[in-house]
Structure formats: C-alpha cells, structure tokens
Amino acid sequence: MSRLDLGRVAVIGVGLIGGSFALALKAAKACGEVVGVGRDPRNMRTALELGVIDRIAKDPAEAASDAQLIVIATPMAQFEATFAAIASPLARNAIITDVGSTKRDAIRAARKALGAKISQYVPAHPIAGAERSGAAAANANLFRDRRVVLTPLAENSASDVDIVTAAWQSCGARVARMQPEAHDAVLGAVSHFPHVLAYALVHEFAMRDNAAELFGFAGGGFKDFTRIASSHPEMWRDICVVNREAIVAELDRYAAKLDSVRSLLAAGDGPALERLFAEAKSARDQWIGAKRTDAA
Amino acid sequence: MSRLDLGRVAVIGVGLIGGSFALALKAAKACGEVVGVGRDPRNMRTALELGVIDRIAKDPAEAASDAQLIVIATPMAQFEATFAAIASPLARNAIITDVGSTKRDAIRAARKALGAKISQYVPAHPIAGAERSGAAAANANLFRDRRVVLTPLAENSASDVDIVTAAWQSCGARVARMQPEAHDAVLGAVSHFPHVLAYALVHEFAMRDNAAELFGFAGGGFKDFTRIASSHPEMWRDICVVNREAIVAELDRYAAKLDSVRSLLAAGDGPALERLFAEAKSARDQWIGAKRTDAA
Numbered sequence: 361m362s363r364l365d366l367g368r369v370a371v372i373g374v375g376l377i378g379g380s381f382a383l384a385l386k387a388a389k390a391c392g393e394v395v396g397v398g399r400d401p402r403n404m405r406t407a408l409e410l411g412v413i414d415r416i417a418k419d420p421a422e423a424a425s426d427a428q429l430i431v432i433a434t435p436m437a438q439f440e441a442t443f444a445a446i447a448s449p450l451a452r453n454a455i456i457t458d459v460g461s462t463k464r465d466a467i468r469a470a471r472k473a474l475g476a477k478i479s480q481y482v483p484a485h486p487i488a489g490a491e492r493s494g495a496a497a498a499n500a501n502l503f504r505d506r507r508v509v510l511t512p513l514a515e516n517s518a519s520d521v522d523i524v525t526a527a528w529q530s531c532g533a534r535v536a537r538m539q540p541e542a543h544d545a546v547l548g549a550v551s552h553f554p555h556v557l558a559y560a561l562v563h564e565f566a567m568r569d570n571a572a573e574l575f576g577f578a579g580g581g582f583k584d585f586t587r588i589a590s591s592h593p594e595m596w597r598d599i600c601v602v603n604r605e606a607i608v609a610e611l612d613r614y615a616a617k618l619d620s621v622r623s624l625l626a627a628g629d630g631p632a633l634e635r636l637f638a639e640a641k642s643a644r645d646q647w648i649g650a651k652r653t654d655a656a
Numbered sequence: 657m658s659r660l661d662l663g664r665v666a667v668i669g670v671g672l673i674g675g676s677f678a679l680a681l682k683a684a685k686a687c688g689e690v691v692g693v694g695r696d697p698r699n700m701r702t703a704l705e706l707g708v709i710d711r712i713a714k715d716p717a718e719a720a721s722d723a724q725l726i727v728i729a730t731p732m733a734q735f736e737a738t739f740a741a742i743a744s745p746l747a748r749n750a751i752i753t754d755v756g757s758t759k760r761d762a763i764r765a766a767r768k769a770l771g772a773k774i775s776q777y778v779p780a781h782p783i784a785g786a787e788r789s790g791a792a793a794a795n796a797n798l799f800r801d802r803r804v805v806l807t808p809l810a811e812n813s814a815s816d817v818d819i820v821t822a823a824w825q826s827c828g829a830r831v832a833r834m835q836p837e838a839h840d841a842v843l844g845a846v847s848h849f850p851h852v853l854a855y856a857l858v859h860e861f862a863m864r865d866n867a868a869e870l871f872g873f874a875g876g877g878f879k880d881f882t883r884i885a886s887s888h889p890e891m892w893r894d895i896c897v898v899n900r901e902a903i904v905a906e907l908d909r910y911a912a913k914l915d916s917v918r919s920l921l922a923a924g925d926g927p928a929l930e931r932l933f934a935e936a937k938s939a940r941d942q943w944i945g946a947k948r949t950d951a952a
Binding site for chain 2: 570634640
C-alpha cells in the first residue's frame, strides 16, 4: 500500500474529537501541517502548546483556503455557518469531512451551504468520546479499535471516500458505511438516548431536597451509569435537537418497557424479574466478549 | 486503640461481598479462623484454594456454632431461612451482621427467626460491589474508602455496634448510621433503581430485530451506562422484590421527569435542554470532586 499523505489538514473546532484526530494523523505521519481554528482563544493556545495543531487560523475561511482535508469538529449548531464560510475558499481537490454525531442534519446543512461542491463533503462519525472536552483532553489513541461510520453521498467520488476511510484507518479505527437514516436511528438508540437518560436521572436527584444525602450514598454503579451526564452540554443539546425524532421514538419505547417492569415490581414477580435481568446480563456479557475479540 | 480481635468469623455465602469482607479482615489481622458455607461446592472449593476462607462448614448451623462473628452474605431471599438455621446454635456473646442491600426486610426476617436473640443482630450494608460475582472475584481492597451503612436496632448493645463498626473500619470503609427506612429509600434511588434502568435498556435493545446492529455500534458510553446490567440476576431479583415500594416510587418520579424531557425534545427547545444538561453535569462533577476529596 502506498503511504497515505493527506497534505495540509484544517481542523475547525479543536476539541476532544477534532484534536484527537489531528494528533492521531500526526502520530501516523499521515498529514502535513495541521491548521486549527476555534472560538475559545485559550483553548486554541493550549492546542498549539500541546502540539495538537501547528498553526492557528483566524477563521474557518482562512483555515480552509489552503487545506487538502478540512475536518469540521464544532458543535453541530455551527455546521451550517461553517460550511457556508468554507464553501467559497475551498480548493477544487480538497475534501471536507466532519465528526458530527448525527448525519442527516449535517448533510442537510452541507447541501444548503455548499451547493454544487457537495460532492467534496464525505460525512463521517467516529464512535468515540469521553466525558472530558477541549484540546487538553485530546489524545492520539482515542480512535484505536473504535468504529467510524461513513455515510457517503451519491455525489462523492470513490477516491474521496477511500481517502477519508484511509485517514481514519491510519488512526487505528475500524471504518463502516451506513445510510444516514440508519446511522441516526441506531446512534439515537445506543448513544444519544442513554445520554438523555443519564442527564435526566442526575438532574432528578440534584433537584431534590435531600440531594446531598442521595449523592452521599451513591456508589460505583451510579458513577458509571451517569458518567455520560458529565458530557459537554452544548454538544449534546445540538445532537438532541437535530436527532430528536429518533430520541423521542426511543423514549416512547423505553417508557413502555419501564411500564412493564413496573408491573412486575408492583406484583413482586421475582421469577419474571430474574428472567429479564438474566436475559439482559447475557446479552451484555456476550456483547462485551465480542468487543474484546474485535479489539484483539 | 486496642487491637481489634474478632475471633472466629463465619461467612455464610462466600461471594464477592462475603469473600472480600473475609479477605479484608484477614489482611487487617482483625480475625482468627474464617469458616465459610455456601450452596455451590465449586465456589466453596475456589474460596478455600484462594485462602478466602480457612475451612468449609457443612451448613449455616455448624458454621455459626463456634463463631464470634457471623456474616450473612447470601442473596436476600435466603436471609430468613439462614437466620432460622443459626438461631439455636448461636453462642451467647456472638454477633450476627449482614451485607444485605435492603435493611427493612433483613430486619423483619431476623426478628421473625431470632426472637429474643434479635439483640445480637447488627444490620449493615457495604456500598460496594462489582458486576463480577463469586469467591474468585473477592478482593481485600473492595471496601477501601467505601461507605458502609449500619442501621442499628434499639435492642443492640452499644459495644456490639462498636465491634461491627470497627470490623468495617479495619477493612478501610467509612461507616455511617441511618434508620432502616431512610437507608432503603436512599439506596432504592441511587443504587437499586439505576440497576433496573440499565437491565431494562439492555433488554429492550436485545429483544429487537436489529439487536446485532444496535450492539455493533454501541460505544464506551453505552458500556459504562450498562455495566450494572451485568450484575448478579438472582441478587438483584431479591433486592427489587423486597424494596419494590421504593423502586416503584422512583420509577414514577423518573417517568414524570422523562415526560418533561420529552416535551423539550419534541419542541426542539435547545436552550432548556442545554440548561438541564448543564445543571446535571455540574451536580455530577461536584459529586465526583467531593468523592475524590473524601478518598484522599
């Protein structure tokens, strides 16, 4: 295989994901200079000091003007304005990609802002993260053995899709392809919805009169269950708003499930509860086992 | 402080918690011989081989007959039969304690089976655990910096309560006292209820036609959120049945919370969602910070 050389890379939004992508590409020697741009000057200085980026651009247009690969890694509410800002300075052979957690809305924003240049946008979503955020949390191994979903457009060239695939593979990720609708439904279920559940539970307890006592006796189970409630509120606001249809559908199905569990509890039906718990445990243990095999 | 010497300890149910308590007492040199008894001969052999216990008794009565401290660490459905089995052989100065996750039901079972000997039973609940179970998972540090709640009875002597307190402190635990009702309500909220939520979510996804795809794209957030769904189904069946009143009350409050979140989602109310997420994150981050300070 010939060596991957992505040339100059522009990272728009140098947070945990954008920053980690930059570090991983650098570690793989897959890119040239990395130019970064972002809203928070302090975060940008940190990114520069830590070597996450090599240079700070003054705005997305400047960052995009001489880059071969442009990665949009801002909160999703800024996607449309970002696409609009880079549409005109975009070089003819440059590729735009993103790391947005929902794909239908990212594509809608891109179509609106990019017009005929939509063919240069290859939508992507790395399934990785942490509850920490910002360039200081970035690390080159964040995507190792993680899945990245591409939802290519009919307008994309095969070679552009291959380059984005190779870029993610050079970070150690396993790349899959899906339709945008399927991506949003699946991720809405297994990622976005649990975030809503975790935020809601912590908020419920935090608002009670005895909140201090409740948190005082919460242990390791609660800590892990709610880890994702320490995620970036603005990022998750955007994801929840753009993918609300899928999340509301999950909420309704889960409410029905909880209602049936409530009946078992109210009836004190031990055998049925044990069966449900055992089936859930078995499904999860099998999944964890498969994950380990994948990663090995 | 004089050295704690608990004498011979009987552990009835040598699983993760009972086994870890035995190992921690041994590591602290706070006890003499540890006698174990349990239903599963293979697990008992493992406990003996790993030095979790020193001897296997044939039944709870034999284990209790010459022990100074008897720890009941079976699933809670067996508590009443266990109290009944040890009531008669119990030495006059022996202390019974337990590790049951709900206290009202444990006390009810003890009163019924022990009669006048109820004064010898000091109810306790260590807030620690892991999704693994069995003697092989036991470790001497499981209780380090964890909270243990005692819910002493009016009949207990102060010195018996002090001995059980000292036993847990020798394992590195921080001991608190509560009323049994308060304990069950608080733990029902922050421990039992999240287990029900996690089991229900995994079960919901596992039962769908596209379960393989859902699990295939589930990431680290889902993994942590559902860690407690790999817990011991029989143990959690018992906890849920005995504490169902508190858990159903939590379910109803949470359902109302989710309903209000659903309204925000359906309305696409980004600012209100961000506020809720930010308040939850802030409460959780503060809690995690306080936990770290406690442990330091």
